[in-house]
Amino acid sequence: MSNTTTEMTLDLEAKRLSVVEPGTRVDVQGDMSDEERVEKAMTNFAKDFGRVTATYMEACIHCGACAHACPFYKASGNPRHTPIWKIEPFKQAYKREAGPLAFFYKAFNLKPKVTVDELKEWQELLYDTCTLCGRCTLICPMSIDIATLVGMARHGMFHAGLVPHELYTVTEKAQREGSPLGATPQVFEDRVEWMGDEHEVEMHMNEDQADVLVLMSSIEIQKYPESMAATAKILNQMGKTWTFRTDGYEATNFGMLSGNTGWQKEMSMKVIDTAEKIGAKLVILPECGHAYQALRWQGANMYGKPLPFKVQHISEFLADAVDSGSLKLKTVNKTVAFHDPCQVSRRGGATSAPRKVLEALGVKLIESKSGGSMNTCCGGGGGVITIHRADTLRYKVMGAKFRQLGETGAEMMVTSCSNCRQNFDDSGEKLNWDKQMNSLLELVADNLVEEAEK
């Protein structure tokens, strides 16, 4: 989409001499005509115009408050990053095509037709600068769930072939190989075996029947394999019959993040079918925020009926385990700040779970200023971390997060989302953070009171 041009102005203000940053370059997939793209976007937008969506789009009073809750607006100060502005084409399509006053808007052309240029311009707003964190809903006087609307608007964008390349690539890979980051069934099996040997922990792979099916995210499989050992160690100690399965292990759902509902469903169904096949009563999700959203809250809607098993995020499982006394933990003498993964706490409802676990660990939890369910997002969720051109702003968002966590003065940083964690690792290196983000699960596994010590 970019031409060589000599007409760019030099940027003599910045430390690095270059030309002024050109406008965002837009990614396109497929070779549809512009008309086709718009039509695909409109058809797929329209599929989401239900009562709830309509209520939200009618209710906005354009007060602009939402900007003040959004980590991206706060980092950039760019009015285009105002949450409600991010769904403008979606809203425009609704008002023109579906709302009760559609005839009126059309007749007087008060809401013009959405154009392909507009959709392209909005790619950055719908993908690079929204993690679907839902903080904007908290501040909105009308309580509009903008994150859900952004997620919906992505459906139209995907089918119009207007997804950032990186996100499209990993999604396509996930659809084809079963994992977005190369954690194919074979890789998964090998790495589970390796972790079993390395940590001398008994692994259960491909058991025919089990009460508990354990999922992993490809981030863990590839970057934080200790998670697999930690989960196994805990479940073994609790005497659970559990298993990993190569036919249903991937917890991430890039179909959901990128906006392909068909693929989202296929990805969820792999796991659901596997759990049914082995008669699982419980599916444990790893430390991954959006996986919780995808299976716990959207899984049944993909399946078309209630799920025949329970779904828990690992932090909920651990909270229940310490609550019931089936898991005993050693005391960790540290002050801790906890970073809440948005999809698990604010949008998932499991805010108290990690706190129970931390309490059982005996640490002193220091809540950050806007903590718990009001937590500010780390800026990496919703697929944002995959997108290279979003890096500059993502680091800025994380800068604010580091300051906020720093203000707690806590010695140890803990979270329960490996996507957040990789964002902390990546940004930490970039911004020379003097701390390290730790996993709640691994902290628990490292501090189990072993059978013999009981």
Add this chain to the structure above:
Amino acid sequence: MTLLDFARGPAMQIAIIIFVVGIVWRLVGVWGLRQKKDLSEARSKGAWVGGLKGLFAHAWPYKPFVPSVGTQYIVGYVIHLGLFIVLFFGTPHMLFFADIVGFTWWTLPGGVITFVAVITTVALFIALAKRLTNPVQRLISNFDDYATWFVTTLPFVTGLATNANLWPDYETGLAIHLLSVWLLLIYFPFGKLMHSFWFVVSRYTTGSRFARRGGMA
């Protein structure tokens, strides 16, 4: 027929019909849309309690947001309370409604109403100034935002002018004031003034959806 007769007669009837039919049309147009049932297992029962809580929770910003939007909320409250007080507790307004409903009620002294109306008008101008100067609001505003402001402010300005007897001809002035209110009623169903209904639906929807999950909204 004088302008005042017109304002008190056919103009009022037309305005009220458009107002009522328009509101029903818009509400039914949205409520008539399909909505898939959420099949996920609820964390807790009684989501409607969360819906009701949502109605009140968003009446004032949560603590971390007060520094950034607290003032804006105060201006908003001045506008809305002012609207309410002047509309229902101004003696001429009460008498006007009493004619329709058949009973009277307590009102505030004229001086107080004038004072409230002036404050409200000032607050409306502050809101407009903010909309025009704040980069975020400027970007996201459209025709409706300015039209809404205009039809809301006009009755205040014409009302104050009538009250202060600033019109060359009192009766024509009063007629203009009445017509400005009918304009508000006619515009009401077509723009964001409908937020006086949507705020209930939207806050309840989010409140109950997230109470079901145990999340925060």
